Amino acid sequence: MPDFSPRLLRAFVQTxxxxxxxxxxxxxxxxxxxxxxxxxxxAAARFNASAxxxxxxxxxxxxxxxxxxxxxxxxxxxxGQFWKRLLDESPLTLKPRLALARGLASAARPKPxxxxxxxxLSAKSGDITVHTLDLDLLLVDxxxxxxxxxxxxxxxxxxxxxxxxxxxxxxxxxxxxxxxxSCRALGAQACEFHVKTGA
Numbered sequence: 526m527p528d529f530s531p532r533l534l535r536a537f538v539q540t541x542x543x544x545x546x547x548x549x550x551x552x553x554x555x556x557x558x559x560x561x562x563x564x565x566x567x568a569a570a571r572f573n574a575s576a577x578x579x580x581x582x583x584x585x586x587x588x589x590x591x592x593x594x595x596x597x598x599x600x601x602x603x604x605g606q607f608w609k610r611l612l613d614e615s616p617l618t619l620k621p622r623l624a625l626a627r628g629l630a631s632a633a634r635p636k637p638x639x640x641x642x643x644x645x646l647s648a649k650s651g652d653i654t655v656h657t658l659d660l661d662l663l664l665v666d667x668x669x670x671x672x673x674x675x676x677x678x679x680x681x682x683x684x685x686x687x688x689x690x691x692x693x694x695x696x697x698x699x700x701x702x703x704x705x706x707s708c709r710a711l712g713a714q715a716c717e718f719h720v721k722t723g724a
Contacts, residue, residue, distance in 0.1 A: 527668040528574035528648040529581045532660070535570035537581060537684075538563060538612060540607045544599065557587035574648060584672050585684060597683050604687020608695065611645050611688075619644065626696050635722050637665050640697035640701040642688060660723030664689055666716040669709045675723055680708035682716045 542550050542564065562568040565696040572580060578675050589596040615623065619641070626637040636655060639662060642670055643653035648668070671682055682705055693701045707717040 526575050526654075526671040526672055528647060531572045531668045532572050532580055532614075533578045533611070533646065534577040535566045536570060536610045537603075537607055538566045538569045538584070539541065540610050541584065541602055542566070542593035544603050544606060553587050554584075554593045556591055557583070557676045559587055561584055567713075569699075578648075581670050582664045582673045582675065585681075587649065587677055589681065600683035601687040601690070604684040604689075605691035607684065608642070608688045608691035612695070615679065630699050632722075634696040635693055635701065635720065636662055639689065639720070640693045644690070646685075658719070662720040662722055664718040664720065666718075667714075669716045672708065672716065674711040675710050676708040677708070680705035681710045681712075682708060682717070682718075685716065686718065689720070693720070 543673055545553070550589060551561060554561055554655050557572060559580075563584055569577070569580065575608055585600065585619060588600060614624065622637070622641050622644070626641055627636060629637065636657065639655045643655055643664070647653045648670075652668045653664070654665045654667065656665065666682070666685060669682065673682055675681065686703060686705055690700070692701070693699075702721040704719050706719045707713040709716050
């Protein structure tokens with residue numbers, strides 16, 4: 526089970542609760558047979574890193590099951606709001622990176638924004654990497670705690686996709702075409718997100 530920051534899990538639970546409402550979140554957890562402690566952000570913050578990773582994956586799976594076809598839109602919105610919460614709660618040591626990502630020329634902002642997202646989400650260095658592909662970018666989540674132990678018939682990292690979309694919009698004030706081209710839920714080695722930044 527990949528590690529996940531309990532601090533990030535707390536922020537994620539807060540974001541999900543704000544999106545769904547506390548009663549709906551409790552209903553989702555109950556239907557999935559998950560602990561109702563997961564509806565309490567402060568309780569989630571006390572998990573160890575392994576339990577936080579399991580909870581992060583379990584909650585997303587529960588939401589996909591409960592909402593069916595509607596889950597994708599919900600989880601994309603959760604990802605976008607999660608990014609805003611991560612920014613608000615980012616460590617002081619990252620504040621200069623925030624300023625840098627938005628201070629560059631517009632065309633140069635996407636990579637620093639994704640680098641910042643990778644830094645905020647990674648439990649350890651190298652968990653998430655960003656690569657340049659000619660004019661485009663590739664965000665690679667090597668550990669993918671959101672899909673650990675899960676299988677699907679399509680890529681399911683909708684929260685990560687929402688995070689990346691919002692990070693890019695935050696940095697460059699425009700939307701980018703992002704596609705999850707590889708997913709561990711489909712048996713791939715990593716979850717990969719292709720960002721079209723070229724004209």
